[in-house]
Amino acid sequence: MLAFDVGGTDIKSALFDATGAAVGLRRTPTPVGGDDPVGALIDRLAELAEELREQHPEIVPEAIGLVVPGIVDADSGIAVFSSNLGWRDAPIRDLTAARFGLPVAFDHDVRSASWAERVLGGARDYADAVVLIIGTGIAGALLVGGQPYTAGGYAGEIGHSPIGEWPCPCGARGCLEARASAGAISRRYAEETGTVVDGAREVIALASAGDETAARIWNEALDALAMSIAQLTAVMAPQAVVIGGGLSRAGGALFDELRTRLADRLSFHRIPVLVPAELSGNAGILGSALRAREAAHA
Amino acid sequence: MLAFDVGGTDIKSALFDATGAAVGLRRTPTPVGGDDPVGALIDRLAELAEELREQHPEIVPEAIGLVVPGIVDADSGIAVFSSNLGWRDAPIRDLTAARFGLPVAFDHDVRSASWAERVLGGARDYADAVVLIIGTGIAGALLVGGQPYTAGGYAGEIGHSPIGEWPCPCGARGCLEARASAGAISRRYAEETGTVVDGAREVIALASAGDETAARIWNEALDALAMSIAQLTAVMAPQAVVIGGGLSRAGGALFDELRTRLADRLSFHRIPVLVPAELSGNAGILGSALRAREAAHA
CATH class of the missing domain: 3.30.420.40 (ATPase, nucleotide binding domain)
Known part of the structure; x- marks a missing residue:
């Protein structure tokens, strides 16, 4: 091929x-x-x-x-x-x-x-799953009954689902991507502090080291991601959310925090497992x- | 049968x-x-x-x-x-x-x-649709490729998808139902004014007649519904949202307002048609x- x-x-x-x-x-x-x-x-x-x-x-x-x-x-x-x-x-x-x-x-x-993750990677055990790629932007894809669900190409725009009121370059407002993508995290830090960082992972490292601005921006990104995944869970109840892209390399700093916040935002719902994408x-x-x-x- | x-x-x-x-x-x-x-x-x-x-x-x-x-x-x-x-x-x-x-x-x-609406009612022309029943609570059901999508019974809990921070009796917070169900609308009005009303439609009528508390509560309910439908649209891109239950009898006061607010919350997305349920x-x-x-x- x-x-x-x-x-x-x-x-x-x-x-x-x-x-x-x-x-x-x-x-x-x-x-x-x-x-x-x-x-x-x-x-x-x-x-x-x-x-x-x-x-x-x-x-x-x-x-x-x-x-x-x-x-x-x-x-x-x-x-x-x-x-x-x-x-x-x-x-x-x-x-x-x-x-x-x-x-x-x-x-x-x-x-x-998402299809590669379904056949060979992190979604192989889950017929109903959401694959979320968090990098410069945030893109998603839905697997329903083991198959991609596309809705004529419009499904999966999780990065542009509204959860707040901040501006987004797409023309809507409050989009997840404008707050929680790796691109948004580093851009927000640079705008607020005047210091250009080498990607979101540097912001996460600064947050761990006690930088209050970095901690707030990272905290807001995690809350936004947890909110969007909570909504997904209520509506679609995927068995798993498979997270890839640059931000997923943050490992436990991302996955453990998201698990805690997701459980905090839900009650009787079936909470999906959060697993890293495997095919990078x-x-x-x-x-x-x-x-x-x-x-x-x- | x-x-x-x-x-x-x-x-x-x-x-x-x-x-x-x-x-x-x-x-x-x-x-x-x-x-x-x-x-x-x-x-x-x-x-x-x-x-x-x-x-x-x-x-x-x-x-x-x-x-x-x-x-x-x-x-x-x-x-x-x-x-x-x-x-x-x-x-x-x-x-x-x-x-x-x-x-x-x-x-x-x-x-x-939702299956009856799919076979005989408001969803008959739409293979990908969300049916939303807004009454005492808010319940939803998803149709994907013309069939119900259930996720082991957990899908469609749109009434308990989080979009804010207010308390919800389910144990989570910010649930759509706690702000936008017919039950929540009349309960909130009674709590704020001490006046018990005969359902959400009376609150809508009071809002039209210039009652500021009724207008605010109804406005917040519409914003909450538009927010949830906008999120659904970004993620699942249904062709139609079929709305039934007591609140759907508000007619244009509900549907026209939701269409305007939904368009305001989205950009490049495929906006679903909003149609009333037909089988009541x-x-x-x-x-x-x-x-x-x-x-x-x-």
């Missing part, structure tokens, strides 16, 4: 051999700007494919896995909207299939990651390769 | 003929108290069935539909918990089947109502009869 995970800043590309192992995995910049972002992207994917196949002629892909961010309607193969990548209602699956002459499994990046930064391309294999054998 | 909708204060019972029409529908008090609430309930159901069959000997039920409130695990036939009815982990389906010698379709009352107070027993017919023909 040939698989691509297209992000706002870079593209991961790899071949996957018959055992499912990635071969030639690399990151290259995503082409940005220009009048035809989708055309430029597909040109770049074709170049990357060419290079991979020259380097690894022994692997002949039968299908392509392609995952992208934003609002994605996987059923119709359309990238509905991405503010970072500048497209709207782009029929990326069919354009890619036409360029490569191969079937294309097309999906949303985080839903693809490569879950998206791995899910993409899994889907490509399904497409090749469909 | 023979169908029962058991509530905290009364039991609805009816036979359903071959056309699906209810025959002999009546309400009688739910037996409460005693050492064996489940045994007393099943005795009462047997008496009601006896009376119905004497009055309508032409209808010979092939199966029984039975719906109850609380936490219900329909798959295992167990009423997990009901604070009003005083049971915990009661195998009500199998006890009822043994007493009557008939197959029993057993479900949660509001999920049963009988949706629960109707869904129960639908399920009984499925059980008879399974």
Whole structure:
């Protein structure tokens, strides 16, 4: 299989051999700007494919896995909207299939990651689960009865579920992401203190060391996450919430605190287990390769 | 079919003929108290069935539909918990089947109502929908891909999803129900003014007539509902939210206000249509009869 995970800043590309192992995995910049972002992207994917196949002629892909961010309607193969990548209602699956002459499994990046976590990672024991990726932003994906639940591409926008009144660049207010993403934590600390930090984990370390501003910002982020997970629990009652992304590497500082606060916010509800994602930064391309294999054998 | 909708204060019972029409529908008090609430309930159901069959000997039920409130695990036939009815982990389906010698379709009352709305009512055009019943409390049920999503009986507790910090009798805090149910609206007005009102609709009428306390309480209820529906929208993106129960009879005063506030709380999200439930107070027993017919023909 040939698989691509297209992000706002870079593209991961790899071949996957018959055992499912990635071969030639690399990151290259995503082409940005220009009048035809989708055309430029597909040109770049074709170049990357060419290079991979020259380097690894022994692997002949039968299908392509392609995952992208934003609002994605996987059923119709359309990238509905991405503010970072500048497209709207782009029929990326069919354009890619036409360029490569191969079937294309097309999906949303985080839903693809959640699928990899479901098949191979932290969600493998849970048919009803929420996968939450907390990094620059916060993205989510829902597994219902063991399958992704997409709602035409709109489900899982937990990062933009409102829980307060603060502003969010998306145009709504009170969004979880604007308070609890790793990006928001470090940005808020820099804004309040004038000190630029090396990511949210430095804020967490400062909080542990007694910095009151850092402690307040981290505390507010934890409360916001607990609030959102509590709401999810009341409404959807997932068996597990699988947390990945940069912030999940905070380990016990995140997971133990969230467990305590979640229990505090709920009563008779069935409280989900909180577990770390296991596939880390490569879950998206791995899910993409899994889907490509399904497409090749469909 | 023979169908029962058991509530905290009364039991609805009816036979359903071959056309699906209810025959002999009546309400009688739910037996409460005693050492064996489940045994007393099943005795009462047997008496009601006896009376119905004497009055309508032409209808010979092939199966029984039975719906109850609380936490219900329909798959295992167990009423997990009901604070009003005083049971915990009661195998009500199998006890009822043994007493009557008939197959029993057993479900949660509001999920049963949502199923009737899905088959015959306000949700019939929407495979992905949330049914919200706003009365004394607030109960919800989820439809995913046209089927109820239950999560072992724990899904849909929208009334006890936290959105603030006020106390809730359930033991958690900030629950939607404690601010936005019809019961909460009239109770809050009585507490603040010392004037007992005839339900939430009187508070809404007072708000329209310029009563500032009524206006604030109604405004806070609308904000709370919009907040919860906005969160639902971000996470699950239902196509529709079907609203029933006493408060839904407020009509435009509820629906128009919610539409405006929901649009104000969201940005790129897919905003669901808000539609009234169509089957009103009988949706629960109707869904129960639908399920009984499925059980008879399974």
